Amino acid sequence: MDGTSRETRVNAAFVAVADTLATNCDIVDLLHTLVQECVGILGMQAGGLMLVDNTGELQLMTSTSEAAGFVEGMQLNVSAGPCIDCFRTGTAVSVKEISESAPWPAFRASASQQGFRSVLATPMKLRGRIIGTMNLFGTHAGEVSARDAAVAQALAISSAVLGTESSAMGPQPAVLLSSWLLRSPAAEFAPLSSRDCRDHHPHDSHAGSVRRAHSSSSQRVDIMKAACFHGRHDIRIDDIPEPQLRPGAVTIDIAWCGICGTDLHEYLEGPIFIPAADHPHPLTHEEVPVTMGHEFSGTVSALGDGVTGLAIGDSVVVEPYFVCNECAPCLAGHYNLCTKMGFIGLAGGGGGLSEKIVVDRRWVHPVGDIPLDQAALIEPLAVGHHAFVRSGAKEGDIAFVGGGGPIGLLLAAVLAAEGITVIMSEPGAARRDMALSAGVAHHVIDPLAENPVARVLELTDGAGADVAFECSSINAVLDQLFDAVKPAGVIVNVSIWSSPAKVDMQKLVLKEIDLRGTIGYVNDHPATIALVQEGKINLEPFITGRIALDRLVEDGFETLIHHKETAVKIIVRPHGE
Ligand SMILES: [Zn+2]
Ligand SMILES: [Zn+2]
Secondary structure: OOHHHHHHHHHHHHHHHHHHHHHHOOHHHHHHHHHHHHHHHOOOOEEEEEEEOOOOOEEEEEEOOHHHHHHHHHHHHHOOOHHHHHHHHOOOEEEOOHHHOOOOHHHHHHHHHOOOOEEEEEEEEEOOEEEEEEEEEEOOOOOOOHHHHHHHHHHHHHHHHHHHHOOOOOHHHHHHHHHHHHHOOOOOOOOOOOOOOOOOOOOOOOOOOOOOOOOOOOOOOOEEEEEEEEEOOEEEEEEEEOOOOOOOEEEEEEEEEEOOHHHHHHHHHOOOOOOOOOOOOOOOOOOOOEEOOOEEEEEEEEEOOOOOOOOOOOEEEEOOEEOOOOOHHHHOOOHHHOOOOEEEOOOEOOOOOEOEEEEEHHHEEEOOOOOHHHHOOHHHHHHHHHHHHHHOOOOOOEEEEEOOOHHHHHHHHHHHHOOOEEEEEOOOHHHHHHHHHOOOOOEEEOOOOOOHHHHHHHHOOOOOEEEEEEOOOOHHHHHHHHHHEEEEEEEEEOOOOOOOOOOOHHHHHHOOOEEEEOOOOOOOHHHHHHHHHOOOOOOHHHEEEEEEHHHHHHHHHHHHHHOOOOOOEEEEEOOOO
């Protein structure tokens, strides 16, 4: 902004502020006008203003938008953020890219969610005392120039003086003041009268503690518990702001959330899918810390504008994707292959290991009367369903499943429900027993006691399996699939490999084997949910533990790491004990 236009705008701002005073003498109206004028002068999009009350606690006085009010209230609730730092230190805080504002994770998350990218927090001082902060938010990245910041600070200071010292300030002195300020933008100046109103004016007091829960007259921001990934071996149960409902989305009160092998990998070796510090996800713009959990069920508690086909109280599950809707795979309908694909609960957007989440309607699937604990297993079951779809297997076929971990077992459940005979190889006795007792495998093989290939050939009269699935990420198991599958058979790799596998291409060539990948799910949820609703799959046997969120690491992650023989799926209840 050049000097002339700034001077014009600042003069206009003072006239507006003084007019507000002259017409109704309301301090909140005065402050609101001040913030609005400063938002306009500095080319920002919204603003808020906090003042200390007579007990010395910071209060939100006004905001120019609901979004700004939310971000201000959130900072008061968690006692952290640039506006709080500004108040505590008495110096302006300017953040040119909020997504990189590492010191305040809760602020970063809520401000980004509200669409803000930059913020300028300016202290309001009265006779050397810090009485509050004026905070301006931009939807663009970039720093406010030092001179513009100084103008904002001068306006804030002078308005504090106007508000406390005068009840009928006309425009003339205000214009004089502004001219003076432009010559010496960052300076404080003496009050217009020497009257000391410190003892009786409610807004004139020392900066004190920051209130955690502010008054009901301002927008309230509630706090919830969430399991946040801060780094390898560092998952914490944090208090974070509840997510805010937005148009086209629904709020879900989370009932249960499963712990996934992917979560364990993040805990032990991460961040892998979780965006590391300074590497925000391209769609969520979030980075560590993020809330975890992508296998969850819950109850709809609020509907955003424009949401159809759901009602409050519905039991639902979430297909936990972020996709761009623009890349070639997205446009071709293969949204699971989106070039920017991310998972809710890993890439940001909140997660199932928290009390609430807000999710776009597109990804929310009603589950009818499926019990919510079992519904938490729909997501990994959908992974199995997509692997089944990729295999092309049909009723009457014989499938060989290499590995009986959670995904191998749930894939077997889909195959059995589809009328396919399942032969499963799994070294863990408890898992073999579970596969048989749950009725998802018709034959089980202990690969440490017998030759899986010979056994499959025996069970198929020497023909080999029609389809085979790699669910162990063990190279020896992959090798067995090439020998156990029939000529012109299909092998689907379901595993995630942390290092490259070796493939015997000669076997692939000579048997014309079709080796296929599968990742996630695409349009699989409705059919997967139907299999459970129709009673073709009972998920109850696969739930081996139920724990409270507070015990996530001790009773969840550590149990799955050290007792994976007996633990299959541990589900977490984020509410209560
Ligand atoms: Zn998972
Ligand atoms: Zn895409």
